[in-house]
Amino acid sequence: MRKYNVDVVYGIYDDEEKLLHAVRQAKSKHLEIFDVYSPFPVHGMDNALGLSESRLHIAGFVYGAIGTLVAFLGMTWIFTRDWPIIFGGKPYWAVPSFIPITFELTVLFSAWGMTLTFYTICGLWPGVENPQLDLRTTDDKFCLAFNTKDVSISDANSFFSESGAEEVNTKSI
Amino acid sequence: MNSEHIQLPNKDKIILSILGIIGLISLLYIGANDDLGHTRLWTNLLHNSVYFTLVALMAIFFLCVNVTAYAGWDVVFRRVWGSMSYFLIVGLLLMGIIALGVYFGWHNLYHWADQHTAETDTIIKGKSGFLNKNFYTIGGLGFIVLWFFFAKKMRDYTIAEDDHGDGRWAHYKSMKFYAALFLPIAGFTSAAAVWLWIMSVDPHWYSTMFAWYATASCFVSMIALTILILIYLKSRGYYHGVTSEHFHDLGKYMFAFTIFWTYLWFDQYMLIWYGNIGEETIYFQTRIQEYPILFYGNLVINFVLPFLILMRNDTKRKYGTLIIVGILVFVGHWIDLFQMIKPGTLHTAMELGDHASAAATHGHEAGTHGAHGHEFKMGFTIPGIPEIGLMLGFVALFVATTLHFLSKASLTPKQDPFLQESLHHHV
Secondary structure, eight states: OOOOOOEEEEEEESOHHHHHHHHHHHHHTTOOOOEEEOSSOOTTHHHHHTOOOOSHHHHHHHHHHHHHHHHHHHHHHIIIIIOOOOOTTOOSSOHHHHHHHHHHHHHHHHHHHHHHHHHHHHTOOTTOOOOOSOGGGGTTOEEEEEETTTSOHHHHHHHHHHHTOSEEEEEEO | OTTOOOOOOHHHHHHHHHHHHHHHHHHHHHHHTSOTTOHHHHHHHHHHHHHHHHHHHHHHHHHHHHHHTTOOTTGGGHHHHHHHTTHHHHHHHHHHHHHHHHHHTOOOOOGGGSHHHHHHOHHHHHTTTTSSHHIIIIIHHHHHHHHHHHHHHHHHHHHHHHHHOOTTOHHHHHHHHHHHHHHHHHHHHHHHHHHHHTGGGSTTOOOTTHHHHHHHHHHHHHHHHHHHHHHHHHHTTOOTTOOHHHHHHHHHHHHHHHHHHHHHHHHHHHHHHHTTOGGGTHHHHHHHHHOHHHHHHHHIIIIIHHHHHHTSSGGGTOHHHHHHHHHHHHHHHHHHHHHHHHHHHHHHHHHHOSSOOHHHHHHHHHHHHOTTTTOOOBTTTBOOHHHHHHHHHHHHHHHHHHHHHHTTSOSSOSSOTTHHHHHTOOO
């Protein structure tokens, strides 16, 4: 996770329904949300935040297609050109026997490709520093944060007291 | 909203009746233009009866799977499956006709049903403990009665729950008991039924994958038909509680079991081919040489197209793509069953047929001699127009039966413990 270099003002909630409600309220008041933090995925949060659909699956399809081609063409080259061997009296180019391996490599390529792409996008590599807004969001609290440049602290304060936040804090991350 | 009873517009009833009449005309047409043994008529009757009966079985099977698995998402439209399973009554009648035919020798669908063959043919003689007239009639029809018993139990309890349900969930607990009991029963009897009804048209041939392969086929069709019926009912203003979230899950099932079917389709071939089981290659030999369009088209319609179309997230949520894939897959698996049944029955008709027609004989000879192996004969090596008409008739019969039983009770279980979960279902 990168360093943001922003000052945020954030409210702590004790229930995910309150958080979801607050997010919807903020959206309807056109307050730009910096981020939300939760110990677990909250159902409907993607929609409420208006996040666009992930494009990871397109990458997954491309990796899978590459895997299919690598496996099929690779085996074709090996068993017909490079080192032809007769297995079980079958022809050199024994397509049905290639199918299971082609399937496996498709799955392997798309799974590894998507995992590595996901890590790269999120910057999740060994030694990464992970700034936590509030450690309690890894346990039982939920948090909604505004960038102080987008939303003034007084606006944020009135919003948080209205939407039932337990406490309001500021922090530089 | 939950207590709605459906009342179909008359226009739709007329359309269903017209489809039914098309089916009837097709049946008469096939019967009138047939050989003396009525091979084409009986094979089409067997094909459609088995297909739609197994679709009804898969409906009650999947309902019981969901009840046993504490699944809540489907509760809002669960009664559609309950009503689909009531086609088993019609299925009992249709399979009863075919069983009577086996008993009294009205047709030559099954080689093993011939007295002379059963005594002289070593392989068929070895299987005669299972493949005999008595077991076909009592066993086959007994299975349908058994399935219907559970379908009736599930329906009775869910309807009783509407009026008498309370916080003790007595009806729900009984449903769980019967659903769990049904799963192993359905597992074994469906396999035996597929052996009896479909695999035994090739009595010399044997495949361990076949029962799974055929039931997976019918499972995908059942999901496709559920989607189509639900979209139809929604277009008529019912089932407001069924949202794109439910369709998304149904779409996932269609996608997943399409791949499952392909796995079985391929593995059946692969095990025989790679295991060097030469005597079992006859099944594929016949189909690849005499039915190439169906054999390869089968894979395109039932795997390649649904796989590519349903892969994306949004195609499982939109009516347009769901309708296209639903129809494609439903017809595709009907064709799949066509090519499971047709070659074996035509072969049997030719072997036994002192009265086999030139048409039936021709189809067989074309393959054996290979010289003119690519001549297709409507209704024999590819489904002809009357076959499609007959399918439409059966679809109308199936849908009419489903809607009839659906209209007898509230569309949504009112007191099901998972009802709220289902109404707020979110993928």
